[in-house]
Amino acid sequence: xxxxxxxxxxxxxxxxxxxxxxxxxxxxxxxxxxxxxxxxxxxxxxxxxxxxxxxxxxxxxxxxxxxxxxxxxxxxxxxxxxxxxxxxxxxxxxxxxxxxxxxxxxxxxxxxxxxxxxxxxxxxxxxxxxxxxxxxxxxxxxxxxxxxxxxxxxxxxxxxxxxxxxxxxxxxxxxxxxxxxxxxxxxxxxxxxxxxxxxxxxxxxxxxxxxxxxxxxxxxxxxxxxxxxxxxxxxxxxxxxxxxxxxxxxxxxxxxxxx
Amino acid sequence: xxxxxxxxxxxxxxxxxxxxxxxxxxxxxxxxxxxxxxxxxxxxxxxxxxxxxxxxxxxxxxxxxxxxxxxxxxxxxxxxxxxxxxxxxxxxxxxxxxxxxxxxxxxxxxxxxxxxxxxxxxxxxxxxxxxxxxxxxxxxxxxxxxxxxxxxxxxxxxxxxxxxxxxxxxxxxxxxxxxxxxxxxxxxxxxxxxxxxxxxxxxx
Numbered sequence: 001x002x003x004x005x006x007x008x009x010x011x012x013x014x015x016x017x018x019x020x021x022x023x024x025x026x027x028x029x030x031x032x033x034x035x036x037x038x039x040x041x042x043x044x045x046x047x048x049x050x051x052x053x054x055x056x057x058x059x060x061x062x063x064x065x066x067x068x069x070x071x072x073x074x075x076x077x078x079x080x081x082x083x084x085x086x087x088x089x090x091x092x093x094x095x096x097x098x099x100x101x102x103x104x105x106x107x108x109x110x111x112x113x114x115x116x117x118x119x120x121x122x123x124x125x126x127x128x129x130x131x132x133x134x135x136x137x138x139x140x141x142x143x144x145x146x147x148x149x150x151x152x153x154x155x156x157x158x159x160x161x162x163x164x165x166x167x168x169x170x171x172x173x174x175x176x177x178x179x180x181x182x183x184x185x186x187x188x189x190x191x192x193x194x195x196x197x198x199x200x201x202x203x204x205x206x207x208x209x210x211x212x213x214x215x216x217x218x219x220x221x222x223x224x225x226x227x228x229x230x231x232x233x234x235x236x237x238x239x240x241x242x243x244x245x246x247x248x249x250x251x252x253x254x255x256x257x258x259x
Numbered sequence: 260x261x262x263x264x265x266x267x268x269x270x271x272x273x274x275x276x277x278x279x280x281x282x283x284x285x286x287x288x289x290x291x292x293x294x295x296x297x298x299x300x301x302x303x304x305x306x307x308x309x310x311x312x313x314x315x316x317x318x319x320x321x322x323x324x325x326x327x328x329x330x331x332x333x334x335x336x337x338x339x340x341x342x343x344x345x346x347x348x349x350x351x352x353x354x355x356x357x358x359x360x361x362x363x364x365x366x367x368x369x370x371x372x373x374x375x376x377x378x379x380x381x382x383x384x385x386x387x388x389x390x391x392x393x394x395x396x397x398x399x400x401x402x403x404x405x406x407x408x409x410x411x412x413x414x415x416x417x418x419x420x421x422x423x424x425x426x427x428x429x430x431x432x433x434x435x436x437x438x439x440x441x442x443x444x445x446x447x448x449x450x451x452x453x454x455x456x457x458x459x460x461x462x463x
Contacts, residue, residue: 015379019284020284021284046440047440047443051452052448052451052452054450055412056379056412083451086415088276088419092419093378093416098379100378170428187314227336241378241379241381242378242379243378244378244381246378248383248384251269
C-alpha cells in the first residue's frame with residue numbers, strides 16, 4: 001500500500017524565511033517527527049489562511065502534504081501562541097535563544113518528544129517570568145540530557161572516583177567534572193566551584209518549576225551561565241547567536257518608557 | 260547543478276548563470292532560463308539592463324535624513340516642504356515606504372531601518388539605522404513617531420527596542436493597528452490577530 005500523502009503533526013515554529021514571491025520556508029520542531037522544514041504556500045499574503053499561524057515560538061497543529069523536495073503546509077491551527085511572552089523583549093529573545101538551540105540539536109526524522117516537551121514547558125515558564133534566568137539554565141542542562149550528552153556530575157570522568165565536596169574542574173570535551181588530582185591536556189578545562197556543582201546537581205534531579213524557585217547570586221549565576229552556554233556551544237560546534245543580544249539586554253539599564 | 264558543471268558551456272554564459280543564481284529566489288534552473296533569455300534579448304535591451312544595474316550601484320545613496328535609498332540626498336520626501344515634519348513613520352525596508360506612499364493617506368516623513376533585530380540571524384541594533392533614528396528624535400521637533408515595523412515576532416521586538424531606547428519624554432509613540440485584512444476570513448484568523456481586532460473594534 002502506498003504511504004499516505006498527508007500527515008498531521010504538533011510542532012513549535014522555530015524560524016522562517018521568505019521563499020519566492022509570497023511563500024515561507026518554515027523550520028519547526030515537532031513532537032513525533034523531529035525537525036521538519038516545510039513550505040507555507042502564499043503564507044506572506046495578508047489574506048492567507050496560514051498568516052499568523054506560522055510565527056516563530058508558536059505551538060501549532062499542522063496538516064502537511066509530502067512534496068517532491070519539501071513538505072507543504074496545507075493547514076495550521078494555533079495551540080498556544082505564547083502571546084504574553086511576545087509582549088516582552090527579553091521574553092522574545094529568550095524564546096529565540098531556546099529556538100536556536102533546538103534548531104541546532106534537533107535532527108530531521110529523529111523524534112525527541114522529551115526535547116519538544118522541555119521547550120514547551122520552558123516557554124511557559126519564561127512567559128510567566130521573563131526575567132527568570134534559572135529557566136534557561138534548566139533548559140540548557142536538560143537539553144544536553146535529552147540529547148544524550150548529559151555531563152557527569154557525581155564521579156570524576158578520568159579516575160571514576162566519587163567527587164569530594166570541594167571545588168573541581170569541568171570540561172565538555174571529556175564529558176563532565178574532573179577531580180583536582182586528574183589533569184588531562186584539555187583546552188576546554190575550566191574551574192567549577194562547589195556551589196555551581198551543587199546547583200547543577202539540583203538542576204539534574206528537580207522539576208522545572210522547582211528549579212526556577214532557586215535564587216542565586218550574580219557570581220554564581222554568571223559561572224553557571226558561562227559553563228552551560230559554553231557546553232551547549234561546544235556540542236553545537238558554533239556560537240549561539242541570540243546569546244549576544246540576550247547579553248546586551250542583560251547589561252543595559254533601560255531608560256524610563258514614555259508613551 | 261550549475262552551468263559550470265555542464266561540459267561544453269561557454270565560460271561567459273556560466274558566469275552569468277552563476278551571478279543570477281546568487282539572486283534571492285533564483286535557483287540554478289531559473290538562473291539558466293534567465294541567462295538564455297538575456298542572450299536572446301536584442302542588444303539594446305540587454306545593454307539597458309546592464310546599464311541599469313551599473314547605474315543603481317553607482318548613483319544610489321542613503322538619504323542623510325531618513326536613510327531611504329535615493330539618487331540625491333536628501334530624498335524627494337525629506338526635501339518636500341509640504342510634508343508634515345513633526346511625524347516620522349519608522350519602517351523596516353525601502354519597499355515599505357513605497358507601500359505607505361501608495362496609500363496617499365500619510366503626509367509625514369519616514370525613517371528606514373534597513374532590517375529588523377533578529378538575534379537568531381545575528382542581527383543586532385548596531386546593524387540597523389537605529390542610531391540615526393535616535394539622533395533625529397533628539398535633534399528634530401518630532402511630535403509623533405509611528406513605528407510601522409511588520410507585525411512579526413522580529414518586527415515587534417524591534418518596535419519594543421525602539422520604544423525602550425528612545426530618550427524623549429514629550430513624544431507620542433504609536434504603531435499601526437492590528438487586525439483583520441480586507442478580504443480576510445474570521446474562520447482562518449489566528450487567535451492573536453482576532454483578539455487584537457476585537458480590542459481595536461470601532462463604532463459603525
